[in-house]
Amino acid sequence: MTDVYVVGIDMLKFGRYPDRTVVQLAAQAAIGALDDCKLGMRDVQALYSGNIGETMTGQRTLQLIGQTGIPVVNCTNACATGATALREGWTAIKAGLYDTVLCIGVEKMAAGMIVKKKVGNEPLPAEGLIGSETMPAVFAMVGMEHMRTYGTTLEQFAQVSVKNHHHSTLNPKAMYQKETPLEEVMGSEMIAYPNTKLMCSVNVDGAAAAVLMSEKKARELGLMSRAVRVRASALASDPFTERNLVMQDVNAVTRLAAETAYAMAGLGPKDIDLVELHDCFATAEILHYENLGLCADGEGGRLIDSRDTALGGRIPVNVSGGLLSKGHPLGATGIANVYEIATHLRGEAGARQVQGARIGMTHVVGLGSACAVHILEKA
Template sequence: MTDVYIVGIDMIPFGRYPTRTVPELGAEAAWLALDDAGLGIRDMQALYCGNLMEAHLMVGQRILREMGLTGVPVTNVANACATGATAFREGVIAVKSGLYDVVLAVGVEQMGRGLLGGSGRSDGFVEEGVLGSNTMPAMFAQIGVEHARKHGTTFEQFAKVAVKNHHHSTMNPKAMSQRETTLREVMEAEMISWPNTKLMCSINVDGAAAAVIASERAARRLGLLARSVRVRASEMTSGPYTAKEFAIPDFNEVTRNCARLAYEHAGIGPDALDLVELHDCFATAELVHYENLGLCQEGEAGRMIDAGETALGGRIPVNVSGGLLSKGHPLGATGIANLYEVATHLRGAAGERQVVGARMGLTHVVGGSFGRGSACVIHVLERV
């Protein structure tokens, strides 16, 4: 099997695009990624498209209608918050197997406003009021409360995650929100679901990101190997059986399993990483994922945020893009946008927010809902 490389990658600024369509946003990101690689749509041998809200409407084919109907195979992917990363992974697998030499992966989403979740399951049972709330803020609040019960994590420590990521966003021109917030401002904001205030919740925005994936042979032939980023590992897991899985998705266990596989297949440990873009859909989520990804020991996440270890300039910078809390979280686009951020640092092109000397980075997304299961995708990227 061949090594696989990202030879072109980009994203549109995340925000609100009420006058544009999903295919238009996806096509714009695709053109940006193709321009980054110096290639055209006719150079692509397949398209993998991640979109959740319009998954049944053949978004990938509609993107090609905007760009040029080349007749290549199109695979449309929907996999909760892991949608974009799953589409990218499908492209990686196809190239690694030798089926194709160069493919395009696109993640795109237009989001509504308000809380995600809250609907009943297909079997008619509604957890709301029986097992608590099945809105996303409540699910991730429960994860934070459980961590606090076990390890004494404080409201202030959770809030510091938001302060850090909001600060990082001021250096990212493609982030939806680019403003500083003080610790007091975060803690005194409207409470959404304890301990997550409004400023500790990710932003529902519109967005798109895309990547051109190539085999080593193609990257060499096209003269793109020197500026490419190697995909060192691409792993995906679903939620295993745990005592609470049928009540609430165990985002911790599914992430730990995926991280273990990613490190094993990349041949590294977490100490080899220079930066991480992880799934901070809520401030509580980022903190628990420090431990799930092995960035610190069990129960040390609160100390880690207090010490500034995950801030730009710290031991292992996390979500230097501003994360989902500030950059925004268009579900289908998030996974590839995370890859864009890490790849940009590995290329040394992140400007003011550059992680100096970055050689190895990890991206993580995880999604799911009550009674439906979960999905986690982790990629390890390496500078050539």
């Protein structure tokens, strides 16, 4: 099987785009990613589109930037939507179907999209009725459990948000680019204890795109100098656990995807230089330190205290500002993570550059559930 490389990337500054359509956002990111590697739509052999809110998003994007008749696959997978589109593109190149594919993730977020809605004529499960399947509730409960089990403090969770907001001041594409001190984070409105409003991800519009290419083609076109190898691409859904009899088990699905990715890459957590992980709530980041093996179980609180996960530390996490401050446009997030990691591996991340970064990891997890982990490596 050929190795697959990310050769072109782009993302829009995350924010509010009331006057732009979803496909206009998608088209802009797509053109940016193609420009980044000096290709045009005629060079693209297939499109993998990740978007939750609309239908036939991939094809409608092509109506703006070039109807060339290529296969288009539209994927949805909750918060892992963009990452799933990227993975389907990667799979197609691995299968030898194409040398060059375009992957787009895009979302315009409606107010309240975060709350679980009744689907079809299916009864809501009991825990849905009392709110424990809404995302703030799930991530509050897993945070509370971590506090009880390991003595993790509210301040430690809040420091996640302080760190990621600080990182975002160095990222011109983040929604917020503003220092947010501890007092402000802890003093903001309580949403679901221990997560205050400033410890919840930001509901924004956004789009990101990546051009993937087979190794042969990337060499042929002289694109290897800025290329990033996809060393592992793992996807998992809820395994059967005691916990997910009563609520979503974001820990188990993340551990499963991470184990799969590490095994595929032949690497371990110590080999990773930076991570973009799914900090949909501040509590989630601490849990995922442990789920991804960045520290031992129960050590997440101490890891944030050590500042090892801040820029300049041993294993910087969410240097982009993360979902907490860069923002979280569902379908776009998975590919925006790849944009961030690739930018560092290329050495093009400017003020927030993780020095000497050679291997990076992206992680998204959507309730329902879908968890995707990618490991990327400097070519």
